[in-house]
Amino acid sequence: MPKSKSDHRPRILVVEDEALVRMTLVDVLEDAGFKVIEAVHADEALRVLKAVWDIQAMVTDVEMPRGSINGFELARQVRASRRDIRVxxxxxxxxxxxxxxxxxxLFIGKPVHPETLVRLIGTLLTVDGG
Structure with missing residues (x-):
């Protein structure tokens, strides 16, 4: 069976503790052609990043009370260990x-407009040949 074009869509990790916000982000990114994995806090995101090798970018909230670290610390850890992942x-x-x-x-204030989210992810993925 031939491979479909969708096999080559960039994979994005969305880390957001509020379910409705997370679902909206996922819908916007999927509608824009990305494959999306969800995590509800930083600890879950770190587990996903260890298990899934082809994540190209991560969108994270800052304040996530259920995890042991916030989004800023998550971003620092991800960039330190996986320079290939845009944040x-x-x-x-x-x-x-x-x-x-x-x-x-990159940092953006909420609420995030769908077009802005897609544009920023696109920009991140093209930086340094990303």
Whole structure:
């Protein structure tokens, strides 16, 4: 059976503790042609990243009370261990302070407009040949 084009869609990890926000982000990204994996907090995201080798980008919330670390720390850990993964951090409350954002990560305030989300992910995936 021939492989379909969809086999080559970029895989995005969405890390968001609020179910409705997570579902909206997933829907927007899937509608834009991405394959999406969901995680409800940073600890789950780290487990997914160990198990799934072809994740190309991650969208994470900052404040996730159920995990042991916040989205800024998650982003720093991901960029330190997996330089190939592009990172977009979103928050409606916590603005980044100096040192919060790892090199190459982008920050956006919530609510995130669908077109902006898709554009930023596209930009991240094209940086450094990403």
């Amino acid at each position: 977009l951090i979103a928050s409606g409350r916590a603005a980044p302070k100096p040192g919060d954002l790892p090199e190459g990560a």
